[in-house]
Amino acid sequence: MNASTLVQAVRKAGVVGEGGAGFPAHVKYDTQAGTLIANGCECEPLLYTDQHLIQTCPSELVEAVAALRTAMGATRAVVALKSKYASAIAAIKDHAKAAGVELALLDNFYPAGDEQILVHEVTGRSIPPLGLPKDVDALVANVGTLVRVSKAMKDEPVFRKVLTVTGDVANPGIIDVPIGTSLGRCLDLCGGPTVGDPVFIKGGPMMGTFVENRQDLDQAVVTKTTGGLIVLPRGHYLHDAGTLTPETMQKRAATACIQCRYCTDLCPRYLVGQNFETHRVMKAFGAGIGAAEGALQAMLCCECGVCELFSCPMGLSPRRINAMFKAKFREQGLRYDGPREIRPDQSALRPYRKVPTSRLALKIGIAGYMDIHPEYLGEFGADEVRIPLSQHIGAPAMAMVKPGDTVSPGDLIGEIPEKALGARVHASIAGQVIRVDSAVVIKGAAR
Numbered sequence: 001m002n003a004s005t006l007v008q009a010v011r012k013a014g015v016v017g018e019g020g021a022g023f024p025a026h027v028k029y030d031t032q033a034g035t036l037i038a039n040g041c042e043c044e045p046l047l048y049t050d051q052h053l054i055q056t057c058p059s060e061l062v063e064a065v066a067a068l069r070t071a072m073g074a075t076r077a078v079v080a081l082k083s084k085y086a087s088a089i090a091a092i093k094d095h096a097k098a099a100g101v102e103l104a105l106l107d108n109f110y111p112a113g114d115e116q117i118l119v120h121e122v123t124g125r126s127i128p129p130l131g132l133p134k135d136v137d138a139l140v141a142n143v144g145t146l147v148r149v150s151k152a153m154k155d156e157p158v159f160r161k162v163l164t165v166t167g168d169v170a171n172p173g174i175i176d177v178p179i180g181t182s183l184g185r186c187l188d189l190c191g192g193p194t195v196g197d198p199v200f201i202k203g204g205p206m207m208g209t210f211v212e213n214r215q216d217l218d219q220a221v222v223t224k225t226t227g228g229l230i231v232l233p234r235g236h237y238l239h240d241a242g243t244l245t246p247e248t249m250q251k252r253a254a255t256a257c258i259q260c261r262y263c264t265d266l267c268p269r270y271l272v273g274q275n276f277e278t279h280r281v282m283k284a285f286g287a288g289i290g291a292a293e294g295a296l297q298a299m300l301c302c303e304c305g306v307c308e309l310f311s312c313p314m315g316l317s318p319r320r321i322n323a324m325f326k327a328k329f330r331e332q333g334l335r336y337d338g339p340r341e342i343r344p345d346q347s348a349l350r351p352y353r354k355v356p357t358s359r360l361a362l363k364i365g366i367a368g369y370m371d372i373h374p375e376y377l378g379e380f381g382a383d384e385v386r387i388p389l390s391q392h393i394g395a396p397a398m399a400m401v402k403p404g405d406t407v408s409p410g411d412l413i414g415e416i417p418e419k420a421l422g423a424r425v426h427a428s429i430a431g432q433v434i435r436v437d438s439a440v441v442i443k444g445a446a447r
Helices: 003-013 049-056 058-072 086-099 115-123 143-152 183-189 214-219 237-242 246-256 278-286 295-300 306-311 318-332 357-363
Strands: 035-039 076-082 102-106 138-142 160-167 173-178 198-202 209-211 228-233 375-379 384-388 412-415 431-436 439-444
Touching: 003 058, 003 143, 035 058, 035 115, 035 143, 049 058, 049 076, 049 086, 049 143, 049 160, 058 076, 058 086, 058 138, 058 143, 076 086, 076 115, 086 102, 102 115, 115 138, 138 143, 160 183, 173 183, 183 198, 183 214, 183 228, 237 306, 246 278, 246 318, 278 295, 278 318, 295 318, 306 318, 306 357
Parallel strands: 035 076, 035 138, 076 102, 160 228, 173 375
Antiparallel strands: 160 173, 198 209, 198 228, 384 439, 431 439
């Protein structure tokens, strides 16, 4: 399959990056790069989705890697995963060897799956601040995305999603559900919560977002980028840290930040040589949200949470503060105009400052869940789905259906607007369209 054909197949299928914010894959893959890296490191603790896909779809994954390598003219193709993933390694190693694809086995640290950290691990090169892997002749693709690429090569669009449901749940598991399925249904498929007053994380414990109650969980739905659902008791350390008000964060920053530099010295981006000093952002925030001197560095933050949930001895919130600054500066049209060069000397201590996942789990109160190894529970249907027309970076898809239309799984229901960045959206169940607004609601019959 040549480059143009592959890119068009990916576009037609609506493939987006499943390991991050959902960048449209057909745009990302329309490039040339010397090194292709398949990211199977499963960055977030407690999630097992990528490991499951490597174990169950190794030939499809390697097929997509080989096709993309050819299309982009890469001289090196690598599947990166943690060395502790013994079952996944055993499943893929022969397929990879036969296709001339390397395996890169990483230590168990966080955030090994951050694409800029992964590029440094595999190639030894550091991406400049606000740069992309292509700036150092590389491209990174999540393994879940690549499995979808394999299906797209066979003309199958994206309309289902595999995710992990774990934590305080009766039957933790990995499930395969139609896109648009209620997260409440996903919880029920795994037996429901085992604590009386639960809160829920959509995503992983470090970078996920909290859903406060069951009513909101029923309204939230599975999208192309949903990797997990975690159930915790209300008042858990992560819940308290993740729901502080901006006013409380500022008071704490103003009175308790001791400028110790731990947030900077352990920052993964700082340790690959980027000029990002989080403690300076904290100083600006403590002085008042309007103080911009030093705060524009916040634009360099990847929001991994190491500073907030591991480094800070005072229990402050650098990650959320960085995120607030970023949102404010984008509203104001401000851009980071600081140094873009890499400082190699900052990497000298990096091997000794990687954050071990086991220590991180103890620090954030999830060590008790780390021994849960969710089993695959199967493929499930849904009697109703709400499929957002925006599940990706860029413009929302334009609805191609109206109430009363009958659809089947895989039918196109959302098209990319002309000359816009976006991704197609497809029906995930058979049934009738009952509402179209920012999402398409389809009523069908559960399987």
